[in-house]
Amino acid sequence: MNLAQLLIESAERRPDAPALAAGTDVVASYGEHASRSARLAAGLRTELGLRHGDIVALAMGNCTSYSEILFAAWHAGCAVLPMNARLHPREFAWILENAGAAALFVDSALADDLAAIGDEAPALRHSIHCGSASHRSLFEGPEMLPEEAGADDLAWLFYTSGTTGRPKGAMLSHRNLRAMTAAYFANVDGIGPDDCIIHAAPMSHGSGLYLLPHVARGACQVIPESGGFDPEECLVLIGHWPGATFFLAPTMLTRLIRVPGIERLDLGNLKTIVYGGAPMYREDVLRALGILGPRLVQIYGQGEAPMTITALSREDHVNDGHPRHDARLSSVGRAQAGVEVRVVDERGSDASTGEIGEVAVRGEVVMGGYFRNAEATADSLRDGWLHTGDMGALDEDGFLTLKDRSKDLIISGGSNIYPREVEEVLLRHDGVLEASVVGERHADWGERVVAFIVPKPESPVREAELDQLCLDHIARFKRPRAYRFLTELPKNNYGKILKTELRALLD
Ligand code: AMP
Numbered sequence: 001m002n003l004a005q006l007l008i009e010s011a012e013r014r015p016d017a018p019a020l021a022a023g024t025d026v027v028a029s030y031g032e033h034a035s036r037s038a039r040l041a042a043g044l045r046t047e048l049g050l051r052h053g054d055i056v057a058l059a060m061g062n063c064t065s066y067s068e069i070l071f072a073a074w075h076a077g078c079a080v081l082p083m084n085a086r087l088h089p090r091e092f093a094w095i096l097e098n099a100g101a102a103a104l105f106v107d108s109a110l111a112d113d114l115a116a117i118g119d120e121a122p123a124l125r126h127s128i129h130c131g132s133a134s135h136r137s138l139f140e141g142p143e144m145l146p147e148e149a150g151a152d153d154l155a156w157l158f159y160t161s162g163t164t165g166r167p168k169g170a171m172l173s174h175r176n177l178r179a180m181t182a183a184y185f186a187n188v189d190g191i192g193p194d195d196c197i198i199h200a201a202p203m204s205h206g207s208g209l210y211l212l213p214h215v216a217r218g219a220c221q222v223i224p225e226s227g228g229f230d231p232e233e234c235l236v237l238i239g240h241w242p243g244a245t246f247f248l249a250p251t252m253l254t255r256l257i258r259v260p261g262i263e264r265l266d267l268g269n270l271k272t273i274v275y276g277g278a279p280m281y282r283e284d285v286l287r288a289l290g291i292l293g294p295r296l297v298q299i300y301g302q303g304e305a306p307m308t309i310t311a312l313s314r315e316d317h318v319n320d321g322h323p324r325h326d327a328r329l330s331s332v333g334r335a336q337a338g339v340e341v342r343v344v345d346e347r348g349s350d351a352s353t354g355e356i357g358e359v360a361v362r363g364e365v366v367m368g369g370y371f372r373n374a375e376a377t378a379d380s381l382r383d384g385w386l387h388t389g390d391m392g393a394l395d396e397d398g399f400l401t402l403k404d405r406s407k408d409l410i411i412s413g414g415s416n417i418y419p420r421e422v423e424e425v426l427l428r429h430d431g432v433l434e435a436s437v438v439g440e441r442h443a444d445w446g447e448r449v450v451a452f453i454v455p456k457p458e459s460p461v462r463e464a465e466l467d468q469l470c471l472d473h474i475a476r477f478k479r480p481r482a483y484r485f486l487t488e489l490p491k492n493n494y495g496k497i498l499k500t501e502l503r504a505l506l507d
Pocket of ligand 1: 160275276277278279280298299300301302303304332388390402405
């Protein structure tokens with residue numbers, strides 16, 4: 001069934017309920033959102049001549065048009081390609097060409113950057129500048145009926161963030177995203193019709209995917225005026241909007257809880273913060289729980305199994321009487337509904353409890369493959385299982401602890417060192433704001449451990465103290481042999497630390 005139905009059905013149930021808001025102002029009811037998307041869908045088909053299955057790309061920051069375009073494209077039988085608004089023009093060009101996108105919606109901030117891209121993406125027939133007369137004219141005709149979409153038709157082409165190599169387009173079908181929506185309700189959170197999602201994180205990624213369960217329930221989507229993540233603005237919006245949910249990258253969550261005076265604010269409107277997409281360290285989880293209370297849910301997913309591999313529930317976060325509570329807080333929780341999770345060794349056999357191997361996933365949420373990339377598809381989808389490239393271990397209760405991407409593993413003197421374990425220890429130091437550990441080539445040991453440390457402002461951190469902390473908590477061979485101090489860590493738009501850039505600093 002077409003995902004467009006989610007909006008249509010919510011509009012039928014509650015046409016006057018707020019659907020889209022800019023800051024604190026409601027700009028469209030569900031009736032209006034559905035009607036505008038149905039008219040835009042007609043415009044895409046008749047004015048632009050798009051056909052069933054064509055790809056509609058978005059190069060836009062968060063805005064109220066985002067949801068309108070997504071639902072219009074689905075309504076018209078097309079698929080969407082939301083792109084990270086911070087990409088370089090060359091990266092946009094590469095993705096548009098690789099996907100063979102037929103139409104592109106671009107906002108004014110990116111219009112200049114993308115003006116010359118047409119030549120590099122020959123399939124691109126239309127570039128529509130958001131808010132322009134040509135954009136407005138697409139709404140002028142009557143609404144069209146939604147196109148039929150098969151469960152396995154492409155709905156969302158999700159390009160991986162490409163922290164290594166070229167990004168790959170994970171093909172997500174209507175079925176995959178329905179399965180993600182169902183798992184949200186089963187494992188992440190309930191949503192009431194008077195709740196809302198505040199899109200402070202990019203809508204091209206997790207926050208945008210999570211608009212689906214919210215639209216399914218007829219909840220409002222709130223777009224911050226800044227179009228992105230501004231911690232102070234988030235707090236203002238929390239003060240205004242009851243039943244608020246955010247999806248945040250861990251680095252955003254840790255910035256939010258550092259806003260001076262946050263402890264004194266009334267956070268009664270804040271319902272849930274779902275975090276994920278990158279490691280969240282135990283110390284940071286504890287700090288966030290102390291400030292925000294039982295409002296945290298963690299998810300682990302990847303573009304290839306969107307938002308839906310495991311979840312660490314709200315209850316698991318606060319169940320501090322449990323003997324393994326500490327270990328659970330460093331885990332990513334248990335398999336979400338409809339998803340099977342295994343940890344496998346190099347031969348593809350199940351690793352034993354506690355043993356580290358590659359995380360493999362099966363279920364309705366798993367992508368059909370990578371767009372026009374049979375080789376990468378065959379490499380990651382084997383015997384019906386998605387091989388995630390993430391290393392982890394399952395405990396006896398099915399809680400998964402992620403170690404690191406296999407490529408981030410450090411092998412020193414023949415021993416495996418998981419950077420995450422070392423980072424967790426370094427973060428125990430009061431003066432450490434952020435820590436990231438990588439391997440540096442070494443003539444004798446193969447690699448040696450190097451830690452990049454961002455100290456808190458005005459907090460001197462001495463190497464000897466960090467070394468002692470490591471000696472107190474982990475095996476000697478795992479401790480960093482060199483420290484580098486930085487004022488910030490390189491991160492991509494989704495808050496993921498770019499270890500490739502850190503390694504490059506060592507060359
Ligand atoms: P992307 O496809 O861009 O969403 O990136 C997915 C990758 O982010 C996963 O394969 C993991 O390496 C990482 N990731 C996602 N969620 C988590 C999490 N909760 N904890 C640690 N790493 C995560």
